[in-house]
Amino acid sequence: MPRVVVDVMPKPEILDPQGKAVLGALPRLGFAGVSDVRQGKRFELEVEGEVTEAVLADVHRMAETLLSNPVIESFAVRVEQDA
Amino acid sequence: MPRVVVDVMPKPEILDPQGKAVLGALPRLGFAGVSDVRQGKRFELEVEGEVTEAVLADVHRMAETLLSNPVIESFAVRVEQDA
Numbered sequence: 477m478p479r480v481v482v483d484v485m486p487k488p489e490i491l492d493p494q495g496k497a498v499l500g501a502l503p504r505l506g507f508a509g510v511s512d513v514r515q516g517k518r519f520e521l522e523v524e525g526e527v528t529e530a531v532l533a534d535v536h537r538m539a540e541t542l543l544s545n546p547v548i549e550s551f552a553v554r555v556e557q558d559a
Numbered sequence: 560m561p562r563v564v565v566d567v568m569p570k571p572e573i574l575d576p577q578g579k580a581v582l583g584a585l586p587r588l589g590f591a592g593v594s595d596v597r598q599g600k601r602f603e604l605e606v607e608g609e610v611t612e613a614v615l616a617d618v619h620r621m622a623e624t625l626l627s628n629p630v631i632e633s634f635a636v637r638v639e640q641d642a
Contacts (some may be wrong), residue, residue, distance in 0.1 A: 477594070484602050488623040496624065498602065506619055509614060511560070518566050519581065522595040531592060538590055542581065 478527045480535050484544040485516035497532050502543045519543055520556075561610045563618050567627040568599035568632045602626055603639075610638050 486492045494515040500511055521538075523531055532553060539551045566608040569575045585593055604621075606614055613617045615636060 485601065485603065496585065496603075501625055502621065504620075506623060509607050509617070510604050510621075511574055511607050514603045516601045516603070518568065518599045518601040519578075519585060520597045520599070521570065521593050524592050524594050534592070538593075540583055542588060542591075 477482050477522050479556045480521045480523055480532070480553060481529060481540045481556045482519040482543050482551055482553050483516060483537065484519070484539070484549050485514060487532070487548055490548045516549070517543070526537065560605050560607070562639045563604045563606055563610060563615070563636060563640045564601060564632055565602040565604065565618065565622045565626050565636050567599060567602070567622070567632050570631055570633050573612070573631045598635070 486495075488538065492514050495513040498515060499513040502508075502513075519539075521535060523535075525531075532555075535553050539553060540546055544551045569578075575597050578596040581598060582593065582596040585591075585596075601621075604618060606618075608614075609624060615638075618636050623629055627634045
């Protein structure tokens with residue numbers, strides 16, 4: 477079954493407290509070399525039938541209206557090979 | 560600056576209430592054709608310097624110890640072109 481992935485990330489100008497918390501924890505756990513962390517969401521949608529342009533347009537609307545908050549988040553839609 | 564992405568998803572056998580909530584909301588919003596939704600997390604790590612095998616091994620350990628709960632979540636690490 478084809479899978480469509482929607483990645484939702486906080487916009488660059490938006491403060492990301494979850495990412496900052498991870499970034500702050502890394503040195504305490506002994507990890508160095510990471511200069512920034514941003515945390516977002518990943519949605520995997522199993523789609524019935526083929527992934528047509530119409531289906532992708534639908535997923536875009538889902539991402540805009542339900543999966544993300546367009547004021548503070550940006551999203552990307554892509555088709556992924558079934559694992 | 561190179562970016563390493565860590566995707567964290569609930570394991571297939573684990574109930575995913577957030578994904579189920581999204582799945583249940585889709586028909587109410589007029590969307591059809593999606594048979595399953597799973598929600599996970601996406602981390603974008605900005606790495607200083609080159610992404611070597613050692614850096615990726617470090618990120619794997621970060622994912623295991625901090626970014627995911629290996630009991631209920633699986634993760635994938637990949638290098639992404641800078642946006």
